[in-house]
Amino acid sequence: MKKLWPALLLLAAACSPKKEYNADLLIKNAVVYTVDSNFTVANAIVVNGGKVLAVGSIDSLENKYLAREVVDAGGKAVYPGFIDAHAHFMEYGLGLQNVNLVGLKSWDVILDTVSNYAIKKTEGWIVGAGWDQNIWANKAFPNKARLDSLFPVRPVILSRIDGHAAIANQAALNIAGVKPGQKIIGGEIETINGKLTGILVDNAVGIVTRKIPAPTEQIVQTALLDAQKNCVAVGLTTVDDCGVPYQLINTIASLQHKGDLKMRLYLMLADQPENYNYLFKRGAYKTPGLNVRAFKVYADGALGSRGACLLQSYTDQPKWNGFLLSQKTHFEEVAKKIAAHGFQMCTHAIGDSANRVMLKIYAENLKGKNDKRWRIEHAQIVSPQDINTFGENNIIPSVQPTHATSDMAWAIKRLGAQRLKTGYVYKDLLKQNGWIPLGTDFPVENINPLYTFYAAVVRKDLKGFPEGGFQMENALSRQEALRGMTIWAAKANFEEKEKGSLEPGKFADFVILDNDIMKAKGSDLPDVKVLKTYINGVKVYDKK
Template structure:
């Protein structure tokens, strides 16, 4: 009898030491990003989730696994979450001519001519021009496009997506023959002639005429975009502003196993999307989460479409504009609230921020856990910061916007108003947390640039000395939280991702350099060695 009991006890002890796992990561510096910001050495993964976190000795003693990885004391982080981006738009942009960082309109034309030799049929599209980088800083006109491409429609979108230049052929196809009035947009005319420049809502007059890619092309560019994002450590992306038909296509690709990127999707502000989601209810799988709407209050600062309380300092007759009447935002907010969904509103200018924040406060009625968001929150009047805290409104900001805009933002806003622009520390203090993203393809997809801009507020050439309004820099810990657990919280997903804790999905990355200790150059040059989604390796550096 004693022998039987001994054998039973030995079997139990042996089984305790040999719990099965699919994967063990050991000898690492694992930033769990839990509440205490604990650092561990090892973790075990089974069925796509983390089942234990601890020391290498503990994990290896308690678990056996099909695969064990020696992290070689490299830093391990939760997979990065981009809280504001345009994943589908980025995928589609891979087909466009790349106009980013062009130093003149002539350079744009040269790039376009070269691109046209490889893409010879249909619409000629490009994205990324920024007149603020050109010597004269003037918006382009269509004259040269008409000369070069008289029989082929051309549409070139500005870096922020809030302005575009079209040639005459494209305008003819769209039926735009004069400077028609359009709410929240402008068809620009000079000396009685169309310049081809379209601002904000006017862009859609032409872009809506471009044929959608077929399913094969759609899948091709999505998978290319996915791989690019895995390479920089992104495992979840908030795609801000899609129609429900696109969501259904994404859902199918995910269920077929082709698309492994996790997506938190905000549907665009349109009746068909409201009807769809109100009827269907929130969509939630391990890879797709749809429970909110993206609304646009105004345009962008770079194209002077951001709605300001006072005129632009460099254009006294212009204040920008709201993209819809305030009544529309009020009606939409009430409707979204009544159905229990999340409202996330693009607001750049101080007037746009004030308009939306007041509506939020009125509809939400004080502190809450509905996690309504202001996307960008770039320019906020000093007296309006409290409107974030009073209604628990989440600032969803993109630190690289500050370092991209800092060269000319003061020209737009003036010396006083710039002080409360890109004010991430002040925004953080309102609720004690905020969500960080990139807004790609407006900015680069790499989260290292987010980390660099948020903590140092300088460009790659160490400009400006001391940092751009350095008082609003975030600490490394705050920044990492903003890119992981706080971004997950902004998506109602903090119980399943955003930190490396027992019971959560095994979405994690192994990197070359420790962000908590890296200098500026190490941050910029930091590379992802491996990326995992649900415990499955989706990228490895060659």
């Protein structure tokens, strides 16, 4: 009889029904913020084939679906994958290979940092980014004299935090042929007492950077993958990369096809003839991971470097209003041809004068209510007289909340108390169309979208300043902020039907956090961490 048991067991196994899986993944015991139209909250989500199959109660879903993998979220909150509606993904990746100057408190510390970098990287240009004179004791632009002394032959260029100003040493200026007193439209080459200081503002920066050898294809690929690694670690699943060359499309598409680059990207091509010619001839490019249908235009510079174009003089520099980066006719011509070809126009506009110029040009082309979703990137200082133009023409303000909390300490010096009230007016801008996309503008600001949420809702810096929050009448609610970095950011990219909320049929892009940002204390928000990030239902980051 004992000899019969193995045979009987095998027979029983053969006769028993096989498990038939009808899902790839089940996340249970979670607080799932779907961010659908009703802002529904569930406790389980089912994924199959890279898309959301069902969202609801664990009891009903477990009875209906048998998943190959089951994850117990342990009561943690799940959100749609965060979307950064305005960033510089490629630039950020390249910057990881250069000198990081962010947060350094003095020119002396910067020089020491650059010197140490030069010891490790002994050849070629020295390129760095992130300095900010507003956090230094004297708050003045640096001079290149000591940079020349340290590097008399090797070219050096160090960009300001906003990317709208830089300091170059004489070696770099010589290579570019920059001369004292030289003039350029939409830029400034600082000259004092007939001598170059090394400071270049806006279009002047490009005179030098165009002389830097282009990165190799391998360097570009490494930069993209390095950027991806850091993005998924903070819960980003889609990033809008603003102002890139058309050649980047093939590199990204190739990496995505091979499965190396899993990040979804929305590319805005730079305002250059070759980019217009490419996309107008080829048409929009769309895959599940890559969307190219927009152009990024720069109207003016940045407030920190006094390149933002203002209606009235800077409070801390009388008789200086900043400037537009191109003639008004250029913006008119660009808007007309973008409209004629059916693409999206996205324009960097910081100052109230730049915003007014671009809003008028937009209105002339959009002609009232429409669904073209043309965007003003930053919309930082906007005259109250111009606010309604956004709503009247369905112009989308694309804003970055951490700019408010980074700028507030010194912006009052640039603008004065009265005009500051017209800046960073996110709630007022939200009211225009009933929705507003949010981003970080990294690497200008920190890459972490949870800082975006904190700045939008609490309106304080990471030190908890100011105590009552900055101009709290323009704070966003938590629900508005979450929508701004998920479904509204997707809508700004014409992608709201495929991502931005956890609903059946949409991409299974989601994040699990260690604390619920919809309920956590405001002061705790900056410390919230991503536990897991999923793209297409596949885990791409695990904190462990």
